[in-house]
Amino acid sequence: MQRAWKGKTPRRPALKKTNNVEKDPVGVYCRIRPLGAEDEECCVEMISSSTIQLHAPDGLKANRNGEYKETQYSFTKVFGINTGQMELFEDVARPLVEDLIQCKNGLLFTYGVTGSGKTYTMTGSPGEGGLLPRSLDMLFNSIGPFQAKRFVFKPDDKNGIDIQSQVDALLERQKRDSQQSVPKTPSSRQKADLEFADMITPEESRKSKNIDEDCSYSVFVSYVEIYNNYIYDLLEDAQFDSVRPKPPQSRILREDQNHNMYVAGCTEVEVKSTEEAFEVFWKGQKKRRIANTQLNRESSRSHSVFTVKLAQAPLDADGDYILQDKNQVNVSQLCLVDLAGSERTSRTRAEGSRLREAGNINQSLMTLRTCMEILRENQMCGTNKMVPYRDSKVTHLFKNYFDGEGKVKMIVCVNPKADDYEETVLVMRFAEMTQEVEVARPVDRPIYHLAAGRRHRNQAFKDELSRRLEERGGPVNGGDSALMNQLIESLPALPPCELVDPTDDQTLPRLIEVLEQRHRIRQMMTEQVTHTANKVKFMLQQFDSQMSSKDTFVHDQQSKLNEKEKVILNQKTEIERLEKKSKTLEYKIDILQKTTEMYEQDKRSLQQELEGQEQMLQKELSERRRMEQRMQGVVTDTKLKWEKECERRVNAKQLEMQNKLWVKDEKLKQLKAIVTENSSGGSFPPEPPKKPERPSRERDHTMPQKRSASPTALPTVPPVRPTHRRSRSAGGEKWVDHKPASNLELDTVMQPIIPNAIKVSTPNEKALSKCHKYVLRHQELASDGEIETKLIKGDVFKTRGGGQAVQFTDIETLKQECPTAPSRKRRSGSDEGPAQTEDIENRAPVGGTSSSNGYQKRRRP
Incomplete structure (x- = not known):
């Protein structure tokens, strides 16, 4: 990565779009915190709204002979020391909350050196609420009037949401009230937690204008921490044993049917207001692991992940009840991550468990950086390297976001003091590299094929019906409906009916009394329903008499309705044609994927066979070399043996010749x-004759x-x-x-x-x-x-x-x-x-x- 001295960092050209999939780069924002003291040396300077410049400290320049120069880094936007929490929320977190309401996922995490202000940015302080409480406040301000009753939506423990009927939800609420395990939602802001009430003023509250009034919503929150590469549930209600205290149990990651990663067995709490959600957050925050280090008095020793899950389902055609179809439920989630700060152990002087914690934190952040580098290389160079998501729980949990399941934004927090210069340089390099990674843009939520404005029309119809009934003899909505709701809510819960003592003379009478009371209330409800039905019949008869005089108007409306039905029919035909085409393309894609898998399998098998042949060849060569060495040793031993034998024989022969000579x-x-x-x-x-030679x-x-x-x-x-x-x-x-x-x-x-x-x-x-x-x-x-x-x-x-x-x-x-x-x-x-x-x-x-x-x-x- 080349850098221009005293100039902006050159940006790479935009990547080409492939397969008609639109991509957006990861949004990286930089926030500079104020110096702790005025006399401290500053090494960070804000050049413009998107550029900062780093100055190496004087002592570092002298030691490194000018190796560190003044370098500039560019970001999506830079927030200076005078930037407030509200401005940061408007530019960074508010678009993610809007996408959450529109059934799109989002990931926002803070990154930086220890003591750079990550936790303050995410949580805030009294009077200066952070991104998390402001996101909750905007969400509940937007969906407040359209929330479903508690326990209508219920998690299925497989990262999905089930829908219960009104009766099952009522029984769940009565069971909850009898156990009194879940506190009731405060009815107004005056009953809210005082600490949260001081964080956000009414003038700073925000509300989304893109809410779908024909849907019913419910919010679930979960809070986990990743400590030493283990995942722990911060909302788990574990009974404390003073004799044998048990350590918290770690959780595992699993993949749901849509190939999304989630924490198995994690506690998901349904909340109905901002105050209740923030109360759940503080409950888990008290269990989070923090420690006093040389760099920070309350340093986070783990990565915290606060997940806000929004479930929404459409109302039926009349706008009265939620459709009892699990396939029509849309679930979107926003993950707010406060990463632990990277640090050097030489500066923190950590020992023992603190040293182990720092090593695991740095290792997980290094894995995050490696994943980003490989993603960028695959996108720019067209390679297909495997991204090591599984090397760390942090990257494995957020794998789906980088694969195109939502928007990803990162806030880089910087401490401008000179002591953090070297760590800040590494953080800047990682942040600038992350901007070059592109994530697939999430698709819009599906259309339910139901007429819009159902809730509004149903409410208008009820208001008109109530008004006319009031004119004709008494209120229905103001009297009968209120009375009906009051009777339903007044149904007493069943007391415990277990008999453990033959002489118990209180359980059965109490149960009989409750049943009689429920029977009387049911009779009153039946009478009220009968009375209301008679009034409705009378009102319908009145409507029929009035509608008979408006046949012409009805005929016109019927012709318009027929035209609309023709348009709808044409649209349905076009939709069916597009669906068939989509299925055909999906079938072709499946065939190509299977063919590719076959070729890849053949390639792997051939590579394995080639490796086996090479191993056999190497084995034979090594065996041959060993045989040659062995034969050389045998030849040498034989030669020495025969040399000794020859020497012995020569000596014997010499002795024999000496004897013969004598x-x-x-x-x-x-x-x-x-x-x-x-x-x-x-x-x-005389000489004898010579013998012939x-x-x-x-x-x-x-x-x-x-x-x-x-x-x-x-x-x-x-x-x-x-x-x-x-x-x-x-x-x-x-x-x-x-x-x-x-x-x-x-x-x-x-x-x-x-x-x-x-x-x-x-x-x-x-x-x-x-x-x-x-x-x-x-x-x-x-x-x-x-x-x-x-x-x-x-x-x-x-x-x-x-x-x-x-x-x-x-x-x-x-x-x-x-x-x-x-x-x-x-x-x-x-x-x-x-x-x-x-x-x-x-x-x-x-x-x-x-x-x-x-x-x-x-x-x-």
């Missing part, structure tokens, strides 16, 4: 000793060729030179030698040697792209406890995606043998060497793998 060293020493002995003897035995598959180390020695060797024979066999790994290809960091270094003499190899501890794409072959050194523990090394070989080739892949083709196993193994028996002498050498040389590869015996050097301790 055995080989011992055998070489023995061979050396044998050769030395033979050479010292002077001759060598078996080729091994892809050995990556050289193995010396051993020869068997004999005891007699010739000294001229050259020393034996070992031959070497080359493995296939010694070719011209480039190899990737993958040796994991966990492998153990074996101190064997014969180590696998791979030339042109790139040694890596972890294979990578860069190394694979430069080589053609791949070998993996894998160590594990053999069955005999020695470390066994496997050379896993493969070819490297390029993939379609531009990467590298390895295809394994061969596995070469390298084993170590322990000389102390139980399968070998150590022998002494010359026979041991050749046999052992032959066993080593004649070992052949098995099943696609080649094995070689590495001769290791035994570690000396």
